[in-house]
Amino acid sequence: MAVTIKDVAKKAGVAPSTVSRVIADNPRISLDTKKRVRKAMKELGYHPNINARNLAVRSSQAIGVIMPSSADKALQNPFFPEVLRGIGSFAHEAEYSLYVSTGGNDQDVYEEVQRMVNGNRVDGIILLYSRIADPVQQFLTEKNFPFVIVGKPSEQESEITYVDNNNFKASKDLTNHLIDIGHQHIAFIGGSTELTVTVDRLNGYKSAIEEAGLPLPNEYTVHAEFLKSGGRDAVEQLFALDEPPTGLVVADDLMSLGVINTLEEIGLSCPEDVSLTSFNNLYLSEITTPPLTTVDIQIYQLGVQSARCLIEKAKNKDEPAKRIIVPYDIKFRQSTKSMTPETLR
Amino acid sequence: MAVTIKDVAKKAGVAPSTVSRVIADNPRISLDTKKRVRKAMKELGYHPNINARNLAVRSSQAIGVIMPSSADKALQNPFFPEVLRGIGSFAHEAEYSLYVSTGGNDQDVYEEVQRMVNGNRVDGIILLYSRIADPVQQFLTEKNFPFVIVGKPSEQESEITYVDNNNFKASKDLTNHLIDIGHQHIAFIGGSTELTVTVDRLNGYKSAIEEAGLPLPNEYTVHAEFLKSGGRDAVEQLFALDEPPTGLVVADDLMSLGVINTLEEIGLSCPEDVSLTSFNNLYLSEITTPPLTTVDIQIYQLGVQSARCLIEKAKNKDEPAKRIIVPYDIKFRQSTKSMTPETLR
DNA sequence: TTGAAAGCGCTAACAA
DNA sequence: TTGTTAGCGCTTTCAA
Numbered sequence: 165m166a167v168t169i170k171d172v173a174k175k176a177g178v179a180p181s182t183v184s185r186v187i188a189d190n191p192r193i194s195l196d197t198k199k200r201v202r203k204a205m206k207e208l209g210y211h212p213n214i215n216a217r218n219l220a221v222r223s224s225q226a227i228g229v230i231m232p233s234s235a236d237k238a239l240q241n242p243f244f245p246e247v248l249r250g251i252g253s254f255a256h257e258a259e260y261s262l263y264v265s266t267g268g269n270d271q272d273v274y275e276e277v278q279r280m281v282n283g284n285r286v287d288g289i290i291l292l293y294s295r296i297a298d299p300v301q302q303f304l305t306e307k308n309f310p311f312v313i314v315g316k317p318s319e320q321e322s323e324i325t326y327v328d329n330n331n332f333k334a335s336k337d338l339t340n341h342l343i344d345i346g347h348q349h350i351a352f353i354g355g356s357t358e359l360t361v362t363v364d365r366l367n368g369y370k371s372a373i374e375e376a377g378l379p380l381p382n383e384y385t386v387h388a389e390f391l392k393s394g395g396r397d398a399v400e401q402l403f404a405l406d407e408p409p410t411g412l413v414v415a416d417d418l419m420s421l422g423v424i425n426t427l428e429e430i431g432l433s434c435p436e437d438v439s440l441t442s443f444n445n446l447y448l449s450e451i452t453t454p455p456l457t458t459v460d461i462q463i464y465q466l467g468v469q470s471a472r473c474l475i476e477k478a479k480n481k482d483e484p485a486k487r488i489i490v491p492y493d494i495k496f497r498q499s500t501k502s503m504t505p506e507t508l509r
Numbered sequence: 510m511a512v513t514i515k516d517v518a519k520k521a522g523v524a525p526s527t528v529s530r531v532i533a534d535n536p537r538i539s540l541d542t543k544k545r546v547r548k549a550m551k552e553l554g555y556h557p558n559i560n561a562r563n564l565a566v567r568s569s570q571a572i573g574v575i576m577p578s579s580a581d582k583a584l585q586n587p588f589f590p591e592v593l594r595g596i597g598s599f600a601h602e603a604e605y606s607l608y609v610s611t612g613g614n615d616q617d618v619y620e621e622v623q624r625m626v627n628g629n630r631v632d633g634i635i636l637l638y639s640r641i642a643d644p645v646q647q648f649l650t651e652k653n654f655p656f657v658i659v660g661k662p663s664e665q666e667s668e669i670t671y672v673d674n675n676n677f678k679a680s681k682d683l684t685n686h687l688i689d690i691g692h693q694h695i696a697f698i699g700g701s702t703e704l705t706v707t708v709d710r711l712n713g714y715k716s717a718i719e720e721a722g723l724p725l726p727n728e729y730t731v732h733a734e735f736l737k738s739g740g741r742d743a744v745e746q747l748f749a750l751d752e753p754p755t756g757l758v759v760a761d762d763l764m765s766l767g768v769i770n771t772l773e774e775i776g777l778s779c780p781e782d783v784s785l786t787s788f789n790n791l792y793l794s795e796i797t798t799p800p801l802t803t804v805d806i807q808i809y810q811l812g813v814q815s816a817r818c819l820i821e822k823a824k825n826k827d828e829p830a831k832r833i834i835v836p837y838d839i840k841f842r843q844s845t846k847s848m849t850p851e852t853l854r
Numbered sequence: 855t856t857g858a859a860a861g862c863g864c865t866a867a868c869a870a
Numbered sequence: 871t872t873g874t875t876a877g878c879g880c881t882t883t884c885a886a
Contacts, residue, residue, distance in 0.1 A: 166879095168878095168879055168880085169879065169880060169881095170879080180879090180880080180881095181880095181881075181882075183880095184880065184881055184882085185881090185882095187880090187881095188881085212879085212880075213878085213879050213880070215878085215879080215880090216878070216879030216880040216881090217879080217880055217881075218880090219878090219879080219880075219881095220879080220880045220881040220882080221880085221881065221882095
């Protein structure tokens with residue numbers, strides 16, 4: 165059996181409660197006894213039992229992190245380890261631990277959340293995705309359990325704390341950049357329209373196009389779950405149009421990789437034939453050919469901020485709902501190119 | 510306060526211990542009472558308090574997963590979410606939860622492990638990396654705490670349970686493939702030599718080269734932490750040699766991406782000028798230009814198996830140390846090309 | 855400034 | 871087959 169608070173108490177010649185107070189660094193314990201107790205702890209190699217502590221204080225000093233169900237192949241996106249790193253960093257500072265759920269399907273995820281919440285395993289939850297009519301979100305709201313979303317909630321926006329970028333504006337900026345450098349035919353390639361992030365980016369794109377009075381045919385909006393066979397077809401169709409785009413706004417760097425590849429296959433090259441702009445500034449966007457012009461959404465910061473908000477909320481249930489918008493920064497690289505006069509139609 | 514076992518007991522007209530037994534599905538409780546108790550649980554919305562349970566049984570039904578310190582930029586590698594998915598899948602089946610550590614630096618990681626172990630937060634630990642003289646590994650060994658490594662331990666190989674691929678052989682196969690299709694000058698680009706995985710892959714490469722009696726100058730072995738400025742220089746130097754390689758064995762798909770990019774920059778193309786083989790078969794290796802010939806190491810399976818081993822070990826401390834070798838499978842794609850007669854030097 | 859004692863919610867002998 | 875009871879290790883009133 166491990167060494168307990170009692171053993172320490174005995175060794176230091178005090179009561180268990182005193183030891184407990186020393187652990188909590190209670191100011192009403194004399195420095196003298198504190199020292200004595202700490203010495204005893206050291207000598208015995210004492211470490212508090214978290215479970216006992218949690219039971220007594222009805223909390224767990226742990227936060228749950230929910231990834232999207234891995235039916236979404238999107239899980240292979242380096243976005244996730246990166247937010248996790250941000251979350252972990254802040255959590256570590258605050259001496260919180262991370263509980264992670266990586267459910268196989270939506271049902272698994274839901275069950276995991278239930279286990280976390282009902283079993284008192286965590287003090288709060290961070291959702292790493294946001295989609296419309298999410299049962300998990302509903303459950304958490306009903307239970308009035310502390311949670312924050314990385315992304316934007318699709319409903320009850322003002323009652324839910326969330327950390328997001330201004331995806332609408334970022335997307336608009338990207339599109340305007342393409343317009344500025346002479347592109348008139350710009351298409352959008354995004355992921356599932358169930359995800360609010362896709363919707364925001366799509367709308368930003370549309371807004372810029374409309375304001376510029378450029379064509380916005382339905383065919384210019386493509387939703388490819390994730391690039392591969394399906395996405396490939398979509399891109400091929402896009403460039404088989406009578407008026408194929410010369411500029412592209414793609415919702416994710418990993419997707420962009422697939423798009424560039426598909427372009428090559430059909431004999432088009434980036435940026436010579438088509439300029440591509442993208443999102444996330446994953447590490448890999450610097451090492452692709454060509455390196456991508458992409459929005460740095462500061463994934464790590466998204467993680468840090470969400471952890472901060474959650475912990476605040478977990479410590480104080482009355483903490484009001486907040487919205488944190490992490491600034492973005494467009495990285496201009498070689499996947500975009502001005503339309504030269506002769507290529508202008 | 511949440512509803513407890515006592516409330517259920519009262520409602521069902523039984524003793525708390527009976528309720529406890531029903532939860533554990535103890536066979537010596539009559540089906541009748543079981544039904545009654547379960548009904549009461551439903552009606553009251555009862556959920557067991559994990560902390561209380563853990564305290565009583567001195568276990569936690571949770572496993573700790575340790576990522577490398579994120580000083581290693583390698584954390585952005587999709588390898589991690591993917592193993593995590595595998596681990597999570599098995600853990601979920603077995604009703605275990607996942608505790609994840611994503612330390613900022615080595616010290617953080619070490620502290621996290623201590624917290625997990627000493628605080629009884631987890632029943633066992635999975636290390637997602639293996640490097641020489643790792644203090645974490647030492648700590649775990651000394652404590653005789655259940656753990657398994659994804660990768661190969663650098664010492665005490667026979668006393669530690671680990672899940673790995675035959676990286677030596679895979680690397681040898683890759684190299685031999687390049688030799689078979691006519692390459693005579695083959696170089697190796699790998700990550701940190703502190704990592705056992707790098708060492709194995711390097712040795713496999715060397716073995717093939719030596720057996721074939723091909724040149725193996727020191728300059729043909731490059732260790733680039735991760736491709737970027739540093740890695741770029743390394744690659745440039747490699748191809749500035751009097752006898753530059755025409756074949757490449759690269760230790761990771763993400764690195765390969767960087768290598769291909771650097772090649773383009775210096776006016777070489779893959780696979781026309783240099784054939785490239787790689788490791789991991791990340792999703793992205795299918796959507797690069799060109800798609801990569803790479804070893805599918807079955808990341809997901811690595812995760813599943815490690816979780817299985819760990820849980821066995823956690824349940825039974827006397828479980829002997831095991832070694833699980835997950836089979837690999839080389840995916841031949843377009844990054845390799847036979848040397849044509851005229852290019853043969 | 856410290857100690858005694860009563861829980862936190864659950865499990866597991868031991869009895870019955 | 872079920873109930874009684876004593877913990878698991880820690881926190882936290884209430885007293886001193």
